[in-house]
Amino acid sequence: MDKFRNMEVMVAVVEGGSFAAAARQLNISAVMVGKHIRLLEAHLGARLVQRSTRQHSLTEVGATFYEDCKRVLEQVRWAESAVERSRAAPQGLLRVSAPTTLGNHVVAPLVADFLLHNPQVRVELQLSDSLVDLVGDGVDVAVRIGPVVDQSLVARPLQPYRMVIAAAPAYLERQGRPLRASDLAQHTCLRHSVWNGRTGWPLREDGVAVDWPEQSRFTCNQGDSLRTAALCGLGLVLQPRVLLADDLASGRLVEVLQDCAPAPRPVHLVYAPDRRQLPKLSRFVAHVLQAQG
Known part of the structure; x- marks a missing residue:
């Protein structure tokens, strides 16, 4: 047996x-x-x-x-x-966990580049907005947004997670450009369905927190669909900069209310201290930190 x-x-x-x-x-x-x-x-x-x-x-x-x-x-x-x-060259399976949007637009390209330079390593990248149990789920390293709660983990800081408010030029020409966070009540604002009082991104206006409007003509549980709606000129969108970066650079979307955007949230690469000696993990951590530096 x-x-x-x-x-x-x-x-x-x-x-x-x-x-x-x-x-x-x-x-x-x-x-x-x-x-x-x-x-x-x-x-x-x-x-x-x-x-x-x-x-x-x-x-x-x-x-x-x-x-x-x-x-x-x-x-x-x-x-x-x-x-x-005991081996000098990194090899074997590395299990990585990351939030969906940050994983798609930042972590996945880093993983691909890492694999190109470490041919004996295999990576299993799990994208989920749920908090994984590193030991219980057999995950070697995770990218997490927000403060590190589990003090038993090694946490290496990465670039903060920044949100931006943006709209298509056609929408701004039609509806005007908001100048204050309170102006959003008179605009069409696209909304993520999981936002609420606990998980939302509060805006800032004169030191006072202002919530993203709850009522919306279009609500979705996926950031890429909200981005698509914004590109079509449907309304204002509040999404991570990593998701909208190419659209902002090309002018397909225009950033507004920069001073009112939510405060950036910290991002960390976390792993158990007893895993740090693994060559595949130490090399991956170094790769990510260098790219994010």
């Missing part, structure tokens, strides 16, 4: 929430997932997963065993990486 493989399957079932999710993650069949769990239960002489027609839940023994499995697998991963740390 391959105990380590069975333990990997056990962890995947718990974190995926079902046999089917674990099967997709591990690229095996759900039937095979069930076989691994049954082998574990037979070996241990205890029920680990309580099965029903709708869901699977851990027994008390299963919950304890799951936590132990995570620790063992992490120790195995660290032991395997000792071989990699």
